[in-house]
Amino acid sequence: MPRSVTHKVFWRRGLAAPCAVALIGALTGAVPAQAAPTAPTLLPLPPAIPAPVNQAWPGVLQLEVDASDLDHRVQQVRLTVPVKRPGERLTLLYPRWLPGTHSASGDVNQLAGLIVRAGGKTLAWERDTVDAHAFHVDVPAGVKQLQLEYQHLSPVNRSNGRVAVSPAIVGVQWNQVMLYPAGHYASAIQVQARLKLPAGWQQGSALRGLDGKPTQPGTDGWVRYAPASLETLVDSPVFAGRHFKRLELDEPGTPNPVALNMVADEAEQLEATPEQVQAHRDLVTQAHKLFGARHFRQYDFLFAQSREFGGIGLEHQESSENGVRPGYFKDWDKRQGSRELLPHEFVHSWNGKFRRPADLWTPQYNLPMRNSLLWLYEGQTQFWGHVLAARSGLSTPEQSRDRLANTIAWLDARAGRLWRNLQDTTNEGTMGARGRGKDWGDWQRGADYYDEATLIWLDADTLIREKTAERQSMDDFARAFFGTPHASAADGAVQPLTYRFDDIVATLNTVAPNDWAAFLRQRLDRTGTGAPLDGLARSGWKLVWRETESKFARGSGGGGDDAERSQDLSWSLGVRVAADGKLDAVAWDSPAFKAGLAPGMQIVAVQMASYKPERLAAAITANKDGKQPVALLVKQGELYRQVSIDWRGGLRYPALERIAGTPDRLGSLYAPRP
Incomplete structure (x- = not known):
């Protein structure tokens, strides 16, 4: 190549001298020595916060x-x-x-x-x-x-x-x-x-x-x-x-007493019948019978009914924060959805506050927590909250079974269990994901360690009953694990007592010898279809499907207007629809998903008539023979389109049904302790 042409290439491209040398070397075959690139200098971090x-x-x-x-x-x-x-x-x-x-x-x-x-x-x-x-x-x-x-x-x-x-x-x-x-x-x-x-x-x-x-x-x-x-x-x-009212839930002079402190938007919302008050007193009684000790000096339920004050359920060792929509007492016979909140948070005084996972306890509030044992901390609390609601009369046995049926059906259809095991869901808090919405929640999974662990502990309870000829149960685990105070402390001790996985296994073995480590790890670490339902079958019940919602589902709002409830078609089309037709949720790989629907879309019309919940339900029922697929007009942003869903299974809602010829261990679990 002529030299003049070579220089034209260099400077027309604006190459610096080192680049020119490199190109000359490439043309002539000479390879010049390369200088090490200059990297930025990493500045030291500021001094560490004092430990x-x-x-x-x-x-x-x-x-x-x-x-x-x-x-x-x-x-x-x-x-x-x-x-x-x-x-x-x-x-x-x-x-x-x-x-x-x-x-x-x-x-x-x-x-x-x-x-x-x-x-x-x-x-x-x-x-x-x-x-x-x-x-x-x-x-x-x-x-x-x-x-x-x-x-x-x-x-x-x-x-x-x-x-x-x-x-x-x-x-x-x-x-x-x-x-x-x-x-x-x-x-x-x-x-x-x-x-x-x-x-x-x-x-x-x-x-x-x-x-x-x-x-x-x-x-x-x-x-x-x-x-x-x-x-x-x-x-x-x-x-x-x-508007404030305080109810003492123990007899005068009871050591370590419990009280219900209530606030509300309106004074009338604080009015409870004698039967309702007695159910809350029975909650305290049944919890004491379960655990056998009170690890608090006194305990104060803080309970709010409000449309403006934010809902909450947060545990503390000597109190709990509980916030629901109005109607807790007023709509008692119609709405059961919020009545496991107080039992759940009360159980946390023993499970989570007194007995605390060793990797979750920290000496102050700016050190990271680790959540590997939340399937006991939250999962067994969810189990006992459900059971104590039934034992105290906050829920009837029928309402409790309805709630359990919904929980089982929801978990059994959880698509995300194909790739994410239950143990991994305990990382939700440290992932920064808890409390944030998820568009594809059943595929992503969330804090499933609450409800799925309920099924694990039902499985453990029925297995213990079977192995011990009904003489022992999870009640014995609760008293041994949560009810024993510190060796040097009397009732009322508030110092946390930490535990590890091996402590859980060891206590289970004192109740009924078994390979409990393998039992737990198999249920916590597995991926695959289907929720752990061995305990349900062993309890004498099975999951069935009906065309009408259970009483629990119809009253699960925890207060408020019926119009605010979503239309739940999770087990048919695979959607949950808000009152205005907007899709709150679309189940992963469901008929609605396969038809192209996604959360946030809005159903405008059903079979070319404006959306109404009853109209959509009727369309699903009408297509059992496959002759009239569900035709929807949906809106996404400013765009409209038509969607056809050929679902032929009709309306499906979960319920529990007795297995003939088997012991009713679920009934025994729900029965109040004398």
């Missing part, structure tokens, strides 16, 4: 929370922090990993307006560049305490999070309004809290007043609590309301 040690923080933190601003739903916070070592850097943490949520659910974005002062001067603070929940303050020499002011901005609408402040109800979770010093166990930090409520309001909490008794606001609107460890404070939220 917690079990040493007392000097002094008592003073926390004041003004929750009286209902208009803006802003809680004003003042916090006084005694200083450990003046002249050094202090790190304050906003709780991130929260017990009961099994995830990093603490939202530091809800903290705003942070000002730090000492000796009348404002101090600069710095957020950690790696852990956004950590704040650093350089403490001047001679300073004995810091004064902090900031706000907790409770969500105003549901799109920004759970609404915890409404015109009639306020919920205070202390972790949301708290900064605490790093480097110490939460149990080693003492806090004295005060809470201001709107005029005339009352409150319920496991926290006690300075006299050790349940307390209410003074004439100035402030509730003053006795000093408590940060661990106890965070584990003792508050429900307060314009």
